Amino acid sequence: MDVAPAPIPRPLTDGRLVDGQGRAIRYLRISVTDRCDLRCRYCMAEEMTFLPRSALLALEEIALIAERFVARGVTKIRLTGGEPLVRRDAMDLARRLGRMVGAGLDELTLTTNGTRLADHAQALADAGVQRINVSLDSRDPELFRFVTRHGDVAQVLNGIEAARAAGLRVKINMVALKGLNDAEIPAMLDWAAQEDMDLTLIETMPLGRIEGDRADRFVPLTTVLDALRQRFDLAPDRHDSGGPARYWRVGGSGTRLGLISPLTGNFCATCNRVRLTTEGKLYSCLGHDDHVDLRAAIRDGGLAAVDEAIDAALGAKPARHEFDVTRGAGPAVARHMSVTGG
Ligand SMILES: Nc1nc2c(ncn2[C@@H]2O[C@H](COP(=O)(O)OP(=O)(O)OP(=O)(O)O)[C@@H](O)[C@H]2O)c(=O)[nH]1
Ligand SMILES: C[S@@+](CC[C@H](N)C(=O)[O-])C[C@H]1O[C@@H](n2cnc3c(N)ncnc32)[C@H](O)[C@@H]1O
Ligand code: SF4
Numbered sequence: 586m587d588v589a590p591a592p593i594p595r596p597l598t599d600g601r602l603v604d605g606q607g608r609a610i611r612y613l614r615i616s617v618t619d620r621c622d623l624r625c626r627y628c629m630a631e632e633m634t635f636l637p638r639s640a641l642l643a644l645e646e647i648a649l650i651a652e653r654f655v656a657r658g659v660t661k662i663r664l665t666g667g668e669p670l671v672r673r674d675a676m677d678l679a680r681r682l683g684r685m686v687g688a689g690l691d692e693l694t695l696t697t698n699g700t701r702l703a704d705h706a707q708a709l710a711d712a713g714v715q716r717i718n719v720s721l722d723s724r725d726p727e728l729f730r731f732v733t734r735h736g737d738v739a740q741v742l743n744g745i746e747a748a749r750a751a752g753l754r755v756k757i758n759m760v761a762l763k764g765l766n767d768a769e770i771p772a773m774l775d776w777a778a779q780e781d782m783d784l785t786l787i788e789t790m791p792l793g794r795i796e797g798d799r800a801d802r803f804v805p806l807t808t809v810l811d812a813l814r815q816r817f818d819l820a821p822d823r824h825d826s827g828g829p830a831r832y833w834r835v836g837g838s839g840t841r842l843g844l845i846s847p848l849t850g851n852f853c854a855t856c857n858r859v860r861l862t863t864e865g866k867l868y869s870c871l872g873h874d875d876h877v878d879l880r881a882a883i884r885d886g887g888l889a890a891v892d893e894a895i896d897a898a899l900g901a902k903p904a905r906h907e908f909d910v911t912r913g914a915g916p917a918v919a920r921h922m923s924v925t926g927g
């Protein structure tokens with residue numbers, strides 16, 4: 586039998602994080618909860634089972650793990666979920682991690698659905714967060730309600746306003762969905778430009794089972810870009826947020842259009858990130874099941890065991906995802922995006 590050789594972990598000189606493919610890891614995404622107050626159709630099934638609270642990492646454990654990552658060269662941390670702002674001590678965590686901003690950490694940031702942003706925007710800014718990403722798949726109340734299964738778009742728009750009033754820069758995330766919001770993309774870009782916000786479009790990824798076939802809603806962003814170029818003056822922009830988006834400058838405005846195209850423009854060769862779930866699993870790739878258990882490591886062996894587990898995860902980090910959104914392909918992995926926070 587032909588057995589592919591396991592990737593050889595690079596020597597971790599100075600303790601910095603380099604994966605088995607030689608990619609430096611600088612970006613930690615922390616899912617602080619798998620729960621959410623919305624049920625976006627492309628992200629979750631209608632009926633979801635969430636983790637019991639007893640399975641979750643305590644705030645102190647998340648903070649210790651995050652601090653260890655920063656000590657080993659991570660410069661960007663993003664809090665995500667589920668919906669990060671539904672976790673009761675999320676702001677305490679933001680304050681704790683915010684202490685590292687400027688002291689090893691370049692950026693502490695957050696991806697949110699915006700429903701609870703109005704209540705937390707000022708506290709986020711006070712914690713050292715400078716910009717956030719807010720998911721908004723439609724500004725149309727009925728379509729927003731349909732996509733999220735029950736959401737109220739007014740809450741999100743208020744949240745965005747509050748965030749900007751608190752001095753946070755807001756980038757809008759929009760997953761392109763065929764036959765739902767794809768016709769709204771030019772209007773969303775017009776609005777973003779008018780409001781001086783960046784807009785990032787995202788291709789839907791096959792994580793977890795949802796209603797229907799993902800192929801029915803998949804829109805290649807290559808096609809969207811061609812259409813947008815008929816209407817907007819778009820010039821390639823070298824901006825690098827440390828995330829997966831490739832950017833275009835929208836002429837006549839300060840707005841950038843970001844494209845996250847895992848299917849039509851694979852960016853895995855430049856991957857710089859890993860993901861910690863709310864129960865302490867460290868996933869080395871969004872598209873694979875490989876993970877290590879940092880909850881067991883920190884509880885049984887402390888930070889030395891955490892280091893060892895991180896090294897094992899990085900040594901085995903896959904080179905790329907194998908996403909397939911052709912009809913009948915099914916999900917690449919059983920877990921939904923809400924588990925790892927995107
Ligand atoms: N395939 C893949 N998708 C990713 C990866 N990182 C982020 N995404 C997707 O990109 C989308 C937007 O992610 P965000 O939470 O806004 O984070 P980001 O794109 O890193 O944000 P910026 O810091 O603003 O660049 C989500 O749907 C994520 O699932 C990745 O490593 N691989
Ligand atoms: C999982 S959510 C978590 C944070 C927060 N609840 C939110 O919606 O912003 C993070 C990002 O992943 C995106 N997302 C969720 N499921 C996706 C999928 N199957 N394919 C592509 N993006 C997805 C969301 O639109 C959102 O921008
Ligand atoms: S995309 Fe975000 S807001 Fe929507 S269901 Fe998933 S976790 Fe919740």
Ligand code: SF4
Nearest residue numbers: 853856870871905906
């Ligand atoms: S799919 Fe995996 S390898 Fe590719 S960019 Fe995302 S996390 Fe990195």
